[in-house]
């Protein structure tokens with residue numbers, strides 16, 4: 001069996017461009033490398049296991065849970081996969097690499113012990129290769145691939161698999177660095193939000209609630225994982241610029257003058273200023289900075305309207321307004337949930353995307369929301385009954401809202 005050099009070159013090009021992409025994450029880059037390996041070696045089945053950095057074989061049993069950080073697999077049915085796992089073939093090779101501290105590659109059924117060869121027979125593996133990558137005395141990943149055709153993988157192919165798998169180590173390092181950067185940025189944002197909440201007790205908890213509502217709405221709208229992460233980050237960022245608004249305006253209890261209103265509106269511009277150099281947050285910053293745009297175009301700062309406003313920003317706008325209405329303010333008590341929803345659905349008020357409002361209502365009526373709201377202490381119970389007095393989210397008729405009997 002020969003490898004096609006064009007495919008190999010194309011494969012390296014794809015892997016390298018993936019590694020150089022900004023903000024790569026471990027799962028997507030490993031998946032890309034997996035696709036390339038499958039293509040180059042014409043594999044029918046593949047499994048890539050990334051080993052946990054903190055796995056310590058001397059003090060921990062070598063189990064899937066302890067040792068494997070991420071596993072991606074292709075081509076196996078559940079039954080076949082269980083058979084392979086139970087055979088111990090994968091874990092045995094990882095154990096061997098950890099103990100010897102050397103990358104090892106082996107292939108084919110020919111030298112297998114009889115019991116293992118039976119597994120290969122049952123799996124109808126014509127030939128297979130396994131490579132455990134060890135870098136700086138640490139097992140980093142295990143790559144296992146198999147082909148149904150009864151051929152042998154040749155020396156050249158083993159070498160090629162070694163080289164390709166070694167790029168995984170680079171990918172893992174780069175993905176870890178991006179993840180660290182992401183965590184640092186989010187910690188920095190969290191600190192700024194805490195500083196804001198310490199200054200203004202009425203906004204305490206607001207960010208977390210807007211994040212919760214936005215996330216649940218995005219799930220209801222079947223956002224994918226990346227879109228979901230994006231909207232959660234944007235929700236955390238949405239009012240960050242308020243840190244630059246003067247206390248006398250931010251905490252004013254009476255009606256705001258036109259000038260003061262303008263000053264409050266500046267918080268969107270300040271959010272943009274604070275975040276503009278953090279390129280990692282570009283997409284989330286954009287959503288956050290659109291959260292005061294309104295569906296009818298009367299919002300600020302851009303005055304854009306309708307579907308020109310990204311969906312994520314329309315969701316955050318509804319979540320933000322709903323939370324503002326259902327929270328106490330220095331100048332008024334919190335609205336009942338039913339009252340807030342009446343305002344949001346009022347046909348004469350055209351500020352919000354009514355489809356998004358419908359999504360919010362659907363979400364609020366789910367059991368999942370009820371559970372989350374109880375966990376976040378938005379809803380409290382006393383003697384098994386809804387305790388309106390001590391709940392921050394106040395329902396006029398709790399049971400009827402959730403479609404239960406009074």
Ligand SMILES: [Fe+2]
Pocket residue numbers: 238239267291292
């Ligand atoms: Fe805001």
